[in-house]
Amino acid sequence: MDIEQLKAFIFVANTKSFTRTAEILNVVQSTVTSRIQMLEKQLGKDLFERDKRNIKLTESGSVFLPYAERILELNNEGLKAIQLENGFRDHLIIGTTHALWDYVLFESIDNFQQTHPEVSLTLVTEHSDILIRKMIDGLIDVAIVFYPINHANIIMELIIEDSFVLVADSNFTIPDHFVLRKDLKNYNYIHLNWGGTFTGWFREVSSNQDCHLQVDHVSLLLKFLKTRNGLGFLPNAVAKRLIQQDEVVIVPFHTDIAVPKRSIYLLKRKMTKSMESSELLTNVLKEAFL
DNA sequence: CTCCATTCGTGAAAGCATCA
DNA sequence: TGATGCTTTCACGAATGGAG
Incomplete structure (x- = not known):
């Protein structure tokens, strides 16, 4: 069992599509099939019920899904812990669009780092749909995007109705x-x-x-x-x-x-670590829109 | 260093369901 | 009924790792 197989499983469970999962993971669809098959073989249980048109989680799949998500989260936390070895208390990855970085959030982020030197930041610039994918994938902690999202591991908050x-x-x-x-x-x-x-x-x-x-x-x-x-x-x-x-x-x-109108949403990954820093940062980000 | 087996990802093709 | 979309299967090549 490896991380790629678990990612494939989680994405197929969420998208209900092998093809869509392949697009998201940047592999061909058959790779997704084989990853799922390998996982099913290793677990000795089918994770998905396939009929010719649709797929859905089996009971075993539903039981396994939260564990798979936790494994992925632990993996990300482990990677983050290694990044923190250089003495920072927390590391947060924040994503939004070019325009918002340049013309709304730049000063706030700059000030935040000066007042919170113990928190290291990685800033990511992408379109909203890509940021949302990265959030689901656990690659981003906080994002400001233009589309709403409903996901168990992500807290969404409407910041403003812009025009x-x-x-x-x-x-x-x-x-x-x-x-x-x-x-x-x-x-x-x-x-x-x-x-x-x-x-x-x-x-x-x-x-x-x-x-x-x-x-x-x-x-x-x-x-x-x-x-x-x-x-x-x-x-x-x-x-x-x-x-x-x-x-x-x-x-x-x-x-x-x-x-x-155009709604602007703040997305925050549910985290077990870095909660305090994440809260401080999101407050600063929200204030930038006032 | 070479050989060989294994693993993994790819593209093509097949099979099937849905929809206009 | 043909077009389209989706998953699965299969053959192939590249990469990897162990043995000698």
Whole structure:
């Protein structure tokens, strides 16, 4: 029995799919099959009931699942304990997206480490779906993501219901009237697709018209806002910090199609160790959004 | 160092169910 | 009924480890 077999078992149990598990673990599907088969052979029991279309845990599988999760957790704690040999009291791995690191959480994390030198941190930058996978896999302790998740080993908390604002570079001359959606193309609109509810909303707002320039990173958007004197949408949480820093200004925007909300969630792995540090850190992270 | 057995992962193909 | 999706099986190659 090895860790890879246990991971395969836990993922198949959670996803109810060998194929999905293979995608998550970055192996071909038959590898998942053989790992499960090996595990079943070693345990002398079937872990899954397969019919031709669906799979579900057998009674033995259900009994074994919490033990498998505990073994994996112990393995991760062991790895973490080795990392802590260099004298830190705790080590936490935190993940969120580029935009939130750069424009919302950077100062808070910086301050946290200065006030808590006994806690070593590893910061991970990924999209929400990958962060959630890593959380489930026990590779991340704390994450801030845009999608909710329901998992036995993860505590989820809604931080804020964010929204979007139209912004421009701080040198932009704000018009004395509301910018309307039909006006966007006359204002050098630069598009950054924020995903989720924003995608559908913007499609409606723009009447499915392609944008002249699309970017995939906030820093790039800011550069173009400056050089092209253009407009672009930012989440409130990101815009707030940039307004404080005098980088951007809000441009009054009016639309008959309500600007969508976007929930931001804090995910925290249920841990037996590092609970105190994790609590301190998550409070700091939450405060950054106030 | 070489040989050989074992283990592991891969792609292709087969078999089956579901759905339009 | 064909397209699609899912799991299993099989042959193959690469990596690994033990024996001599």
